[in-house]
Amino acid sequence: KAGVTQTPRYLIKTRGQQVTLSCSPISGHRSVSWYQQTPGQGLQFLFEYFSETQRNKGNFPGRFSGRQFSNSRSEMNVSTLELGDSALYLCASSEGTNTEAFFGQGTRLTVV
Amino acid sequence: GIQVEQSPPDLILQEGANSTLRCNFSDSVNNLQWFHQNPWGQLINLFYIPSGTKQNGRLSATTVATERYSLLYISSSQTTDSGVYFCAVVVSQGNLIFGKGTKLSVKP
Numbered sequence: 001k002a003g004v005t006q007t008p009r010y011l012i013k014t015r016g017q018q019v020t021l022s023c024s025p026i027s028g029h030r031s032v033s034w035y036q037q038t039p040g041q042g043l044q045f046l047f048e049y050f051s052e053t054q055r056n057k058g059n060f061p062g063r064f065s066g067r068q069f070s071n072s073r074s075e076m077n078v079s080t081l082e083l084g085d086s087a088l089y090l091c092a093s094s095e096g097t098n099t100e101a102f103f104g105q106g107t108r109l110t111v112v
Numbered sequence: 113g114i115q116v117e118q119s120p121p122d123l124i125l126q127e128g129a130n131s132t133l134r135c136n137f138s139d140s141v142n143n144l145q146w147f148h149q150n151p152w153g154q155l156i157n158l159f160y161i162p163s164g165t166k167q168n169g170r171l172s173a174t175t176v177a178t179e180r181y182s183l184l185y186i187s188s189s190q191t192t193d194s195g196v197y198f199c200a201v202v203v204s205q206g207n208l209i210f211g212k213g214t215k216l217s218v219k220p
Contacts, residue, residue: 043210103155
């Protein structure tokens with residue numbers, strides 16, 4: 001089975017722009033979660049989607065949003081980028097609630 | 113919310129040494145995972161261990177859920193074991209809460 005695939009791997013954006021990141025989960029997995037990793041805050045939960053519905057959301061501003069498609073692929077969007085949004089964004093897929101999560105290679109976003 | 117604390121924050125070993133990493137959590141959890149973050153940032157699954165003991169080669173893990181801690185043992189360490197080890201617990205909503213990690217450096 002193919003693992004979790006995130007695209008793009010690296011991204012450089014300017015303050016004020018918006019960005020869309022993509023995540024393709026492991027085949028058969030219906031849950032996709034997104035996490036942000038920064039040196040200061042560590043790994044923080046952004047949101048989780050299951051069968052195209054957002055089930056859970058972390059403590060992030062509304063500039064961060066996401067969606068999931070019928071094939072379980074997910075995208076997250078960050079609008080009006082700020083310098084502090086520079087981070088490694090990791091996507092995880094799992095079969096469902098309380099099952100083992102598997103992570104993609106991440107997208108490293110730099111905002112200049 | 114639940115707190116996840118990992119210790120030690122940094123660990124330096126000589127190749128061949130053994131080590132124990134600890135993860136304490138402040139409340140009941142549904143599950144627990146250990147990860148190794150490689151130099152490129154990917155989180156590699158080590159163990160999915162809500163309770164009990166599991167072994168995989170030179171690595172083993174024990175979770176004592178009633179006492180709210182988990183241990184990761186690395187035996188006969190190799191330079192390729194270097195990196196950051198994360199413990200993450202699964203809370204009732206289903207998402208992972210991560211500790212701050214233990215940065216392991218194995219010297220040849």
